Amino acid sequence: MSSPRHLANRRSLLAGLGAAAVGISFSACSKPAEKAATDGAEEPKLNFYNWDTYIGETTLADFKTATGIDVNMQLFATNDELFAKLKAGNSGFDVIVPSNEFVTRMGQAGLLKALDHAKVPNMKNIDPQYLNPSFDPGNKFSVPYTWLVLGLGYRKSKFKTVPDSWKYVFDSAEYKGKIALLSESADLIRLAAKYKGVSLNNISPEMLTQIEAMLVKQKPNIRAFHEDNGQDMLQGGDVDIVIEYNGDIAQVMAEDDDIGFVVPKEGSLLNSDTLCVPVDAPRPNNAHAFINYILDARVGAEIYKTILYPSPNAAAKALMPEDYKNNPVIFPPADILAKCEYGAFEGAEKASQFEEIITRVRAS
Amino acid sequence: MEQSWRQAKSIFGLLLSAPLFWLAFFFIVPMGIVWLYSFGENRGLVDIAFTGTWKNYARALEPLYLGIFVKSLYVAALTTFLCLVVGFPVALAITFAADKWKPWLLLLIMLPFWTNLLIRTYALIAVLRTEGYVNQTYEFLWTNAGGLMTLVGLAPLGEFQPLDLLHNNFAVIFGLVYVHLPFMILPLYSTLDRMDRSLLEASLDLGAGHFRTLWSIVVPMSAAGIASGILITFIPALGAYLTPDLLGGPESQMIANVIERQFKRANDWPFGAALSFLLVYLTFIGIAIQGMLDKQNRGRAA
Numbered sequence: 001m002s003s004p005r006h007l008a009n010r011r012s013l014l015a016g017l018g019a020a021a022v023g024i025s026f027s028a029c030s031k032p033a034e035k036a037a038t039d040g041a042e043e044p045k046l047n048f049y050n051w052d053t054y055i056g057e058t059t060l061a062d063f064k065t066a067t068g069i070d071v072n073m074q075l076f077a078t079n080d081e082l083f084a085k086l087k088a089g090n091s092g093f094d095v096i097v098p099s100n101e102f103v104t105r106m107g108q109a110g111l112l113k114a115l116d117h118a119k120v121p122n123m124k125n126i127d128p129q130y131l132n133p134s135f136d137p138g139n140k141f142s143v144p145y146t147w148l149v150l151g152l153g154y155r156k157s158k159f160k161t162v163p164d165s166w167k168y169v170f171d172s173a174e175y176k177g178k179i180a181l182l183s184e185s186a187d188l189i190r191l192a193a194k195y196k197g198v199s200l201n202n203i204s205p206e207m208l209t210q211i212e213a214m215l216v217k218q219k220p221n222i223r224a225f226h227e228d229n230g231q232d233m234l235q236g237g238d239v240d241i242v243i244e245y246n247g248d249i250a251q252v253m254a255e256d257d258d259i260g261f262v263v264p265k266e267g268s269l270l271n272s273d274t275l276c277v278p279v280d281a282p283r284p285n286n287a288h289a290f291i292n293y294i295l296d297a298r299v300g301a302e303i304y305k306t307i308l309y310p311s312p313n314a315a316a317k318a319l320m321p322e323d324y325k326n327n328p329v330i331f332p333p334a335d336i337l338a339k340c341e342y343g344a345f346e347g348a349e350k351a352s353q354f355e356e357i358i359t360r361v362r363a364s
Numbered sequence: 365m366e367q368s369w370r371q372a373k374s375i376f377g378l379l380l381s382a383p384l385f386w387l388a389f390f391f392i393v394p395m396g397i398v399w400l401y402s403f404g405e406n407r408g409l410v411d412i413a414f415t416g417t418w419k420n421y422a423r424a425l426e427p428l429y430l431g432i433f434v435k436s437l438y439v440a441a442l443t444t445f446l447c448l449v450v451g452f453p454v455a456l457a458i459t460f461a462a463d464k465w466k467p468w469l470l471l472l473i474m475l476p477f478w479t480n481l482l483i484r485t486y487a488l489i490a491v492l493r494t495e496g497y498v499n500q501t502y503e504f505l506w507t508n509a510g511g512l513m514t515l516v517g518l519a520p521l522g523e524f525q526p527l528d529l530l531h532n533n534f535a536v537i538f539g540l541v542y543v544h545l546p547f548m549i550l551p552l553y554s555t556l557d558r559m560d561r562s563l564l565e566a567s568l569d570l571g572a573g574h575f576r577t578l579w580s581i582v583v584p585m586s587a588a589g590i591a592s593g594i595l596i597t598f599i600p601a602l603g604a605y606l607t608p609d610l611l612g613g614p615e616s617q618m619i620a621n622v623i624e625r626q627f628k629r630a631n632d633w634p635f636g637a638a639l640s641f642l643l644v645y646l647t648f649i650g651i652a653i654q655g656m657l658d659k660q661n662r663g664r665a666a
Contacts, residue, residue: 219614224614236493236495237494355626
């Protein structure tokens with residue numbers, strides 16, 4: 001099987017790798033191996049914990065040329081993996097890339113360092129609509145890096161009209177056996193709530209019961225719950241319609257003309273990936289310098305050209321070619337986006353409850 | 365002069381201390397902590413309080429999770445059975461192969477261990493998927509057969525329908541058998557290879573057919589190998605999660621998938637720990653049963 005295709009998406013291959021090694025570490029056993037260096041006396045190194053294919057091709061080398069700081073990048077596949085690693089303490093990472101909900105969660109858990117905005121002057125490049133988000137008031141811990149929206153990737157030749165409703169995957173037998181849903185429990189339930197016409201936050205218990213019943217009824221029509229490798233299943237012909245992130249589908253659309261993407265008319269779930277510094281980062285000064293570098297217009301443009309995710313960086317976006325700026329997959333229409341929402345962190349109880357609902361659906 | 369360990373206790377103790385230390389600090393202590401977690405509760409987002417509650421076990425024994433346990437046991441048992449059925453003839457064939465071939469045949473059995481499980485599973489996806497190698501070959505044969513039939517004046521075969529090989533329970537069982545087969549073949553081979561061949565000759569001389577000899581002589585004599593093969597296939601198959609995750613369909617979740625999600629997505633370590641330890645207890649029961657059978661056999665032999 002062609003592995004480049006697997007490497008070309010952000011969250012899929014490593015989901016498997018991460019699953020292959022559920023690292024259980026214990027905070028009691030860990031001691032800070034590297035003491036935080038005093039200001040100005042940091043060694044020229046930086047540990048960067050990022051998603052796969054989520055940085056420009058030469059960004060890290062250019063940063064080394066510009067500052068002399070050597071960046072060591074490691075990859076994670078899910079926010080949960082990132083959270084589990086930081087929860088154990090002493091991760092050794094200086095810059096991490098958590099999504100919105102997890103910024104709240106890690107902030108509450110005291111795992112993030114408050115950013116020193118004076119050291120990140122390039123914050124001015126960020127489009128103001130992405131600043132001061134509800135998940136991190138005042139950008140205390142996070143700087144926006146990309147945003148993403150979930151939608152439906154589909155094989156154009158198998159559809160007469162654009163499948164612009166979640167109905168195709170949640171409530172219809174028309175594409176029986178050719179549907180793949182996301183395996184992430186919370187995302188799945190929230191999108192189902194969108195289909196039912198309610199907000200994806202604070203879903204009522206009655207609505208959860210209805211959603212569960214709908215998914216149980218739909219299950220025989222579903223081919224698989226994918227581990228965020230939906231774009232690959234779509235490209236490989238295993239399914240005709242799949243729930244995926246816009247950037248993942250944009251990457252395979254570049255290789256296959258018969259693939260389309262739509263954000264359904266009921267609205268969807270928005271996510272925002274951000275740059276943060278862990279509270280026990282050994283080299284916080286380097287971390288701030290790195291974040292500031294990434295926010296630079298030219299550096300940002302180089303990154304987004306590779307990763308094809310929407311950029312919140314207005315200055316970088318201005319430098320991008322038209323086929324990026326006007327790509328309806330990367331930047332869905334404004335009237336649809338208006339119906340999309342961010343998912344808020346609603347506590348550990350709720351996360352556990354979502355998980356149990358999907359376990360029941362899968363066991364039914 | 366042969367020395368008993370009793371005569372050199374200090375050296376023996378010294379030699380033993382390193383592995384004992386290793387076992388205690390890197391196996392027993394961590395397992396003990398996870399065991400304690402199973403009696404704990406989440407406090408906030410990162411802390412777990414040991415409250416001695418049985419709540420996690422009560423939840424783990426609800427019909428929902430018991431059902432998943434039963435299903436996992438069934439999948440693991442079926443996998444083990446298929447491994448035995450496929451593995452026994454292979455082990456027998458290697459035993460009777462020429463001496464110069466044996467190391468090479470054994471190497472072929474062990475070769476997959478040199479490749480990462482994830483890579484092997486992705487390779488299986490490439491083989492089984494709708495546009496995978498099996499279906500491509502099948503389609504090639506189908507179209508050619510269709511062309512041939514029109515040529516001889518028969519109706520063509522109709523439109524090609526790819527086989528559904530991936531994302532269902534078949535794929536999970538297939539993947540598990542593929543991964544665990546070496547675990548079955550190796551212990552079988554080691555018992556069969558030590559078997560006294562003269563007993564087989566005696567059986568054949570005394571008029572038993574090949575099949576009768578196999579059934580009445582070879583199988584009973586390799587009972588120990590069969591038992592250990594079953595055990596070391598069944599236990600990892602019961603805890604499999606990568607295979608059902610990647611090859612399975614919506615109905616293929618096994619207990620280890622649920623456990624993994626408790627530790628990662630649900631962030632509910634206490635409940636995950638309780639489920640894990642139920643699995644450990646099941647394994648202990650399995651080993652105990654094997655031990656009892658072993659004892660019985662030995663009793664009979666004596």
